[in-house]
Structures are given as structure tokens and as C-alpha cells.
Amino acid sequence: MNNYSNIPLQASNNGADEYILNMGPQHPSTHGVLRLVLKLEGETVKDIVPDLGYVHRGLEKLFENRAYGQIIPYLDRTDYLSAMNNEWAYVMAVEKLMAIEVPQRAEFMRVIFAELNRIMSHLLWYSAYGMDVGALTPLLYAFREREEIIDMVEAACGGRLTHNYYRIGGFRQDLPKGFFDMLKKFISHFNDKVDEYEALLINNVIFMKRAQGVGVLKKETAINYGVTGPNLRASGADIDLRKQDAYGVYGRLDFKACLRDNGDTWDRCKARMAEMRESLKILKQCMDMIPEGEVMAKVPKIIKPAAGEVYTRVEGPKGEVGVYIVSDGTEKPYRIKLRQPSFSNLSVIKEITIGHKIADLVAIMGSLDVIIPEIDR
Amino acid sequence: MIKYVSEIIKGIISLMQGLGVTLKHAFRKPITLQYPDVKADLPVRVRGRLVMPIDPEKNDNRCTACNLCVKACPNLSIRTEKVVEDGKAKPKAAKYNYNLATCMFCNLCVEACPFGAIIMSEEYELAVRDKSELMIDLVAEKYVLKGKKEKYFLTKYKEE
Amino acid sequence: MDFKKLLWDLFYDTGKPLSQFYAWAHNLWMQTGLPGFILDVFFQLVIAVVIAVFIALNAIWIIYYERKFAALLQIRKGPNRVGPFGLFQTVADTVKMLLKEDINPDKSDILTFWAAPFIIFAASFGVFLVIPFGNGLIAGDVNIGMLYVLAISGLAVIGILSAGFGSNSKYSLIGGLRSAAQVISYEIPMVLTVLAVVMLAGSLKMSDIVAAQTGNPLKWYFIPQIVGLVLFLIAGNAEINRGPFDLPEAESELVSGFITEYSGMKFAMFFLAEYTNLFLTSALAATLFLGGWQGPFLPPVVWFMLKTYFIVTILMWARWTFPRIRVDHLMAFSWKILLPIALLNLLITAFLIKVI
Numbered sequence: 001m002n003n004y005s006n007i008p009l010q011a012s013n014n015g016a017d018e019y020i021l022n023m024g025p026q027h028p029s030t031h032g033v034l035r036l037v038l039k040l041e042g043e044t045v046k047d048i049v050p051d052l053g054y055v056h057r058g059l060e061k062l063f064e065n066r067a068y069g070q071i072i073p074y075l076d077r078t079d080y081l082s083a084m085n086n087e088w089a090y091v092m093a094v095e096k097l098m099a100i101e102v103p104q105r106a107e108f109m110r111v112i113f114a115e116l117n118r119i120m121s122h123l124l125w126y127s128a129y130g131m132d133v134g135a136l137t138p139l140l141y142a143f144r145e146r147e148e149i150i151d152m153v154e155a156a157c158g159g160r161l162t163h164n165y166y167r168i169g170g171f172r173q174d175l176p177k178g179f180f181d182m183l184k185k186f187i188s189h190f191n192d193k194v195d196e197y198e199a200l201l202i203n204n205v206i207f208m209k210r211a212q213g214v215g216v217l218k219k220e221t222a223i224n225y226g227v228t229g230p231n232l233r234a235s236g237a238d239i240d241l242r243k244q245d246a247y248g249v250y251g252r253l254d255f256k257a258c259l260r261d262n263g264d265t266w267d268r269c270k271a272r273m274a275e276m277r278e279s280l281k282i283l284k285q286c287m288d289m290i291p292e293g294e295v296m297a298k299v300p301k302i303i304k305p306a307a308g309e310v311y312t313r314v315e316g317p318k319g320e321v322g323v324y325i326v327s328d329g330t331e332k333p334y335r336i337k338l339r340q341p342s343f344s345n346l347s348v349i350k351e352i353t354i355g356h357k358i359a360d361l362v363a364i365m366g367s368l369d370v371i372i373p374e375i376d377r
Numbered sequence: 378m379i380k381y382v383s384e385i386i387k388g389i390i391s392l393m394q395g396l397g398v399t400l401k402h403a404f405r406k407p408i409t410l411q412y413p414d415v416k417a418d419l420p421v422r423v424r425g426r427l428v429m430p431i432d433p434e435k436n437d438n439r440c441t442a443c444n445l446c447v448k449a450c451p452n453l454s455i456r457t458e459k460v461v462e463d464g465k466a467k468p469k470a471a472k473y474n475y476n477l478a479t480c481m482f483c484n485l486c487v488e489a490c491p492f493g494a495i496i497m498s499e500e501y502e503l504a505v506r507d508k509s510e511l512m513i514d515l516v517a518e519k520y521v522l523k524g525k526k527e528k529y530f531l532t533k534y535k536e537e
Numbered sequence: 538m539d540f541k542k543l544l545w546d547l548f549y550d551t552g553k554p555l556s557q558f559y560a561w562a563h564n565l566w567m568q569t570g571l572p573g574f575i576l577d578v579f580f581q582l583v584i585a586v587v588i589a590v591f592i593a594l595n596a597i598w599i600i601y602y603e604r605k606f607a608a609l610l611q612i613r614k615g616p617n618r619v620g621p622f623g624l625f626q627t628v629a630d631t632v633k634m635l636l637k638e639d640i641n642p643d644k645s646d647i648l649t650f651w652a653a654p655f656i657i658f659a660a661s662f663g664v665f666l667v668i669p670f671g672n673g674l675i676a677g678d679v680n681i682g683m684l685y686v687l688a689i690s691g692l693a694v695i696g697i698l699s700a701g702f703g704s705n706s707k708y709s710l711i712g713g714l715r716s717a718a719q720v721i722s723y724e725i726p727m728v729l730t731v732l733a734v735v736m737l738a739g740s741l742k743m744s745d746i747v748a749a750q751t752g753n754p755l756k757w758y759f760i761p762q763i764v765g766l767v768l769f770l771i772a773g774n775a776e777i778n779r780g781p782f783d784l785p786e787a788e789s790e791l792v793s794g795f796i797t798e799y800s801g802m803k804f805a806m807f808f809l810a811e812y813t814n815l816f817l818t819s820a821l822a823a824t825l826f827l828g829g830w831q832g833p834f835l836p837p838v839v840w841f842m843l844k845t846y847f848i849v850t851i852l853m854w855a856r857w858t859f860p861r862i863r864v865d866h867l868m869a870f871s872w873k874i875l876l877p878i879a880l881l882n883l884l885i886t887a888f889l890i891k892v893i
């Protein structure tokens with residue numbers, strides 16, 4: 001009777017209370033087209049199998065037929081909330097292959113946009129998460145600030161969601177006039193807004209009751225599954241690539257990785273909130289430290305890296321964004337593998353939801369902050 | 378017992394805080410932009426659809442059908458046809474077929490063009506009723522830019 | 538008869554002209570020699586139609602009001618396209634609903650599936666019988682008014698259950714079961730708070746409860762029963778399945794809960810019932826705690842509406858601020874927090890009544 005084709009899940013017939021519930025691919029809280037097949041007993045989750053691939057576009061194969069410069073816009077379409085970070089990981093890889101030195105101003109700009117991007121992503125997470133747990137108002141508040149950032153980014157690169165701004169060797173264009181005024185205005189009031197977000201949702205007793213002690217992700221489990229980003233740091237592992245690799249100019253900036261101890265849903269939320277504040281600090285420092293000068297290095301017209309392979313990674317809003325390039329010395333890459341955080345972050349869901357209620361499943365799913373196009377690519 | 382009561386009180390305080398936040402916002406001005414009536418003031422770098430504007434100095438477009446944009450486009454959205462008019466050294470594009478359906482507004486073609494012949498306009502309301510309308514011949518269109526974008530185009534992407 | 542006096546009576550003492558009119562009509566009818574109950578049935582029908590029209594108009598307004606109020610809290614503008622200030626938005630939506638296809642899901646249990654919206658609607662319709670809108674403006678002032686309210690509004694859960702069962706969808710079923718658990722467990726604190734008020738007033742009759750509070754705002758029951766008012770609002774809000782207690786239709790978990798499979802007019806019925814229930818809960822709170830229709834200067838109906846909408850606003854404010862409660866916390870909240878407080882409230886009230 002239960003013919004869920006590829007899903008190896010069967011309600012046992014002797015325990016009469018078990019049943020299979022198909023959640024998604026069209027469901028209000030799966031954030032796109034993720035399908036979860038659940039085995040439930042009453043409202044308690046007994047087993048869970050995610051079914052992926054609904055938005056698979058074969059990007060990695062597509063890359064093999066594109067010149068190096070043409071790949072950048074596609075990266076915006078994997079995790080569309082952290083486009084800048086994805087681009088950064090990729091251009092850094094090519095620069096490493098070709099040993100290109102990026103000008104200082106461009107390095108600072110990269111940090112600025114990466115951090116703006118991180119705030120953008122976390123704001124969207126916050127608003128979507130509000131919807132997940134049934135609060136409808138946070139969405140509007142968070143989008144107000146997100147709009148401000150998007151306006152900044154739009155002024156700089158012309159795109160609102162798919163930025164295509166980073167280039168191999170630096171940037172397409174320098175910052176527009178008036179960018180720093182906008183940034184200053186944003187920095188001046190954003191901290192208060194984060195306070196508001198916390199008062200409205202995160203510190204609300206109803207939400208705290210729902211989130212504390214729910215979906216506990218142990219440090220070891222997280223590391224074993226390759227969970228990265230705020231999810232990992234909420235479990236207490238001090239891993240922040242911005243600190244560890246100190247790529248770009250992160251080494252010169254003063255900030256801290258936002259650690260929490262418990263690894264439950266609430267900690268993951270708190271970690272993201274704290275990260276927004278940290279990002280703001282970084283932005284402030286960058287604004288003071290950014291030098292004048294070129295934004296584009298001397299790069300040959302036709303990009304043709306020597307044969308070889310390289311792996312670079314950056315700390316995206318959701319975790320480690322890695323790009324692995326194999327070059328065979330031609331204009332087109334031989335193979336590109338993207339390592340993106342959502343896949344690993346989702347894979348841990350079975351470990352942390354079994355035994356909880358459906359409502360918790362939604363809360364846990366939301367707190368992991370997965371993006372479906374990034375999983376499927 | 379004390380824990381029970383204090384927890385209730387703490388809960389009530391946190392609920393009040395939330396109510397306070399929404400109450401505060403009740404007195405703020407709405408952020409709505411009444412979209413079709415009021416349109417946002419877009420920055421000059423905004424990437425709408427591709428156009429090939431008329432250069433008022435030449436009274437014609439600047440394209441020489443060199444096909445660099447075609448090569449730059451990751452999605453193969455552009456196809457050109459070249460003609461060489463009698464008595465002129467430079468070739469011209471007789472046709473410049475731009476496929477709006479596959480374009481992803483990445484701006485790579487604009488960056489590739491050595492003559493600054495194409496630019497992404499401010500147009501973003503691009504829905505059409507028929508798929509065939511998505512194939513646009515930019516040469517035949519004889520697009521005339523206006524406002525900020527015109528200056529941007531004439532000065533070859535310099536901002537004042 | 539003095540026309541000015543009649544007008545005054547119509548607004549401020551509505552019961553008198555109405556009963557005069559009834560007596561006059563009855564007299565006239567009796568002269569024809571036909572049995573009297575036909576006239577009574579006719580009058581009942583008129584009342585039913587009036588209530589139905591009121592429900593429809595009120596729902597249209599209250600939905601518009603909720604959307605505008607939510608927009609206010611969410612720093613946006615809300616409906617403003619159809620008609621002046623978007624006033625006709627709900628009308629347009631209703632027309633859309635009416636024109637939509639009415640889908641019956643495959644393998645649904647037709648009887649329960651169809652009965653559900655009507656049961657739910659009938660439950661909220663029935664309660665209107667004993668709501669005192671103004672001085673004497675009450676359809677049937679039965680002497681067990683409050684008991685009747687509790688009994689009839691409890692019927693809605695049958696509708697929700699049958700919607701959940703009849704839809705043949707797991708989401709609907711979970712929603713229906715959640716709702717049953719929720720309504721039953723919140724009925725108890727609600728009854729207890731109502732009981733405290735009834736003890737103060739010494740009567741279950743709605744008009745007596747209003748009269749006992751007198752025209753003096755300091756004597757209204759929200760002062761001695763402030764805890765009771767809060768409890769009543771919480772329990773009442775849970776009873777009508779609205780946020781933050783909207784678990785039966787929890788959008789992010791159960792798609793739309795027990796209404797998932799409904800469309801067209803049946804969906805509209807659910808919607809209508811939800812907003813009618815919101816109005817009813819607020820009206821009850823206004824009647825029990827805020828002195829009902831009593832108030833200075835303005836006609837009683839206006840006072841009643843003002844108070845009701847004040848409560849409606851508070852409930853909406855809570856809905857648009859708080860996240861949803863989880864199902865087991867919901868139960869724990871009712872049994873571990875609301876119930877003890879309600880009992881305590883009842884005991885103290887009883888004690889104070891005896892002492893004072």
C-alpha cells in the first residue's frame with residue numbers, strides 16, 4: 001500500500017499507531033522543494049528520510065563546459081542567500097591556481113560584501129524561522145533591514161539576489177559613490193534592530209520553551225556528519241574558518257567566533273543572532289581600514305590556469321563553502337566540485353529529530369537553516 | 378513553588394517585551410512601496426534587460442559585430458549577423474538576436490564588449506504573453522536610453 | 538406616541554419598544570383566530586435572519602479590521618486597492634470564494650466532510666441567541682444563558698473532528714485531534730473563570746450579569762476579576778483556535794490542519810466561523826467583565842461594540858506577536874498553570890463574597 005518508491009520506510013503493521021506521513025515537496029515549511037518522509041506514532045517522529053533532488057540542475061557538469069570567468073554567475077544560484085560568499089570561494093580558488101595577488105582595497109571590499117551577505121542570510125533565516133514557529137510578524141521586520149542591505153548591494157553591483165560581483169583578481173567595479181554613507185547609516189541602527197528581533201521571537205518564553213533542549217546536536221555527532229557554520233559553533237566546537245584560515249584580510253580584523261555550549265535549537269538561533277552583531281563589528285572595522293586604490297589585479301584576458309588542482313574554502317553564512325577545481329591547463333576547468341554546507345547540515349536531521357514531535361521537526365529543520373538549491377545543486 | 382511562580386512571572390515579562398516591540402512598530406510609518414504606482418529609484422548600475430542603445434553622436438548603435446559578447450555569454454543568449462556596408466571599413470551587426478528567456482542578467486556580455494555598444498537597461502518588468510516575444514532583435518529595436526542610464530552609457534560606464 | 542421618545546427608546550432602551558411592538562402584533566394576530574405559534578415562529582425566523590446578516594456583515598468588517606491591524610503592527614499598509622481604503626477587499630475575496638470550484642477529495646467521507654462546516658458555523662451561530670447587544674436587545678434571554686453559551690460553543694469541536702476525519706488526509710486528522718484535545722482542556726479553566734463571575738452576579742442569565750455590574754465602571758467585574766479576565770481571554774483564544782493557539786491549523790506543520798482539503802464556499806464557512814467566534818469570545822468577555830452594553834452618553838449598542846472591538850484588538854495583537862505553542866506545552870499550560878490559577882481565583886472570589 002505504501003509505495004514510496006525509493007524511500008525505504010515502512011509503517012510496521014503490528015504497532016497499529018504508526019503511519020507514514022509525506023511532508024513535501026510542496027509544504028509550507030520545507031523551504032522550497034524538500035521532501036521528507038516521516039514515520040510517525042501519534043505526533044512523535046519515529047523515523048525520517050529526506051528525499052533530495054527536486055531542484056537538481058547539474059551545475060557541476062555545466063561548469064565543465066564554461067570558461068573560468070563564466071562560472072561565477074552560476075554560483076549565485078546554488079545558495080542564493082550567500083551568493084557573495086560562494087563567489088568568493090570560487091574566485092579565490094582560481095586566483096590560487098594562477099597565483100594572482102588581489103589588491104588590498106578589493107580584499108577589504110570582499111570582506112564587506114561577505115559580511116553584508118552573512119547578515120542578509122541570517123535575516124532571511126530569522127524571518128523564515130519566525131514563520132516556521134508560527135510568528136508572522138518577524139518576517140516583515142527582518143525584511144525591512146534586509147531590504148536596506150540589498151539596496152546597498154544593488155547600488156554596488158546592480159543585482160539584488162544574484163550579484164555576480166566578484167571577479168577573478170578583484171572586482172568588476174569599484175564601490176559606488178555614497179556607499180559608505182549607506183553603510184554607516186545601516187551600522188548605526190542595526191544593533192537596536194537585533195535587540196528587537198531577540199525580544200520579539202528569540203527570548204519569547206513560548207519560543208524558548210519550544211527550542212531549549214530540543215534537537216540537541218552533540219559536538220561529536222556534528223563533527224562526524226561534517227556539520228559546519230553556526231550549527232557547529234552552537235554545539236561548542238570552536239571552528240570558524242575566518243579565524244582558522246584567516247583568508248582575505250580576516251587576520252587583521254578583530255572579532256570572535258560565536259560559540260554556544262548546548263547545541264540545541266535555541267543555541268543555534270542565539271549563535272546566529274550573535275553572529276549578526278559580530279558581522280556588524282567587522283563591517284565597522286573594514287569601513288575604517290579600507291585603503292584607496294585599484295580593485296582589480298592584472299589578470300590575463302583569457303584565463304588559462306596551469307594544470308593542477310586546488311581546494312579553497314570560505315566561511316559562508318551556513319558553513320564551509322568549498323570549491324575544488326581540477327584544471328587541465330585549458331580555458332575550461334576539467335572538474336569542479338562544490339562542497340556546500342546545507343547538504344551536510346541536513347544529513348544530521350535524522351540524528352536529532354527522532355523522538356520529537358512534528359512541531360519540533362519543523363523548528364529543528366528551520367534552525368539548521370538549509371537551502372534546498374544548495375543541497376541539490 | 379517559588380520556581381514555579383518566578384517562571385510564570387519571567388514568562389509574562391518576556392511576553393510583554395514582545396508585545397512592546399509590536400506596539401512600538403504600530404506607531405512607525407509603513408515601509409510599503411506601492412509598487413505599480415510608485416517605483417523605486419534604482420541605482421545606475423542596476424541590471425535590467427540587455428539593450429543596444431542608439432549613440433546620438435553616430436545616430437546608430439556602436440556594435441561592430443565582433444562577437445566578443447557572444448563568446449562571453451555563459452548561456453548562449455546572443456547571436457549576431459554581420460554585414461559590411463558598401464564604402465565603410467567597419468562591419469555592422471545586421472541582426473543582434475537576444476534571447477530574453479535564457480538570459481540570466483549577469484552583465485558578462487556588457488563587460489566583454491570593447492566598444493560599449495550594449496548595456497543593461499533599467500527595464501525589469503519583462504513578462505510577455507507569448508514565448509516568441511522573448512526573442513528580441515536589438516538592432517531593429519533602436520532603443521533610446523533615458524535618464525541616469527543614458528549618461529552612464531554615453532560616458533562609457535563612468536559615474537560622476 | 539411621542540416620536541422623539543420612541544427614537545430615544547429605540548437607542549437607549551431597545552427592549553421596551555420591541556416588546557411593545559411584539560404585544561401589538563400579537564394582539565392583531567390573535568384577532569384573526571390563527572394559532573399563535575405561527576407568529577412566534579415567524580418572529581424567530583426574522584431574528585435568525587437578522588443574526589445571519591449581522592454575522593456576515595460583521596465578519597466582512599472584522600476580517601478587514603484584522604488585516605489592517607496586522608498591517609499596522611507589521612509596518613505595512615494592508616488592503617488598500619479594492620474600494621476606498623480597501624474596504625471592499627473582503628467582499629471581493631468572498632466573491633472569489635463563492636466562484637471557486639468546490640472540491641471533494643477522493644475517498645473522503647462525504648457525510649462528515651460536508652457536515653463539518655455547517656456544524657462549526659451552527660455552533661457559533663447559536664451562541665448569538667444570548668448575547669446582549671444592548672438594553673433589552675437580546676434574542677432569547679434564557680435564564681441559563683452562560684451555561685447555554687458554554688454548551689453550544691463546545692459543539693464546534695465535533696465539527697472540527699468531523700472535518701479532520703472526513704477529509705481523508707493525515708494532516709487534517711492530526712489537526713482535528715489536536716483541536717479536540719485543546720478545546721476540551723481549555724474548556725475547564727474557562728468554565729472556572731466564568732463561574733467566578735457567575736458567583737459575583739448570582740445568576741447565569743446574561744441580562745442579570747450585565748445588570749449586576751451597574752453603570753458605574755468601578756463596579757465592573759474586570760476590577761475584582763482581573764485575573765479572571767486574563768484567564769478568560771487566554772482560554773477563550775485557545776478555544777477558538779487562534780494564534781498563538783492555532784495548532785489545529787498550524788500552517789507550518791500541518792499545512793492548514795483540518796481545513797487543508799476544503800475549498801470554495803466550505804472554506805469560506807470555516808473562515809466565517811473563525812471570525813464569528815473571535816467576535817463572540819470578545820463579546821462574552823465584554824459582557825462578563827466590562828459591564829456589557831453599559832456606559833455613559835453613547836447608546837448601549839455602540840458601547841457594546843466598542844468594548845467588544847477593544848477585546849478583539851487585544852486578541853489580534855497577541856496573535857500577530859507570539860509564536861505558536863507546541864502541542865504538549867499547550868496541554869501543560871492549561872493543566873499546570875491556567876487550572877490552578879483559575880481554581881485559586883475561584884476560591885478567593887468565593888471567600889471574599891462570603892466575607893464582604
Ligand code: SF4
Binds near residue numbers: 450
Ligand atoms: S547578461 Fe549574461 S546571460 Fe544575458 S546575454 Fe549577457 S552574458 Fe548572456
Ligand code: SF4
Binds near residue numbers: 441443447491493
Ligand atoms: S555588442 Fe559589442 S561585443 Fe557584441 S558584437 Fe557588438 S561590438 Fe562586439
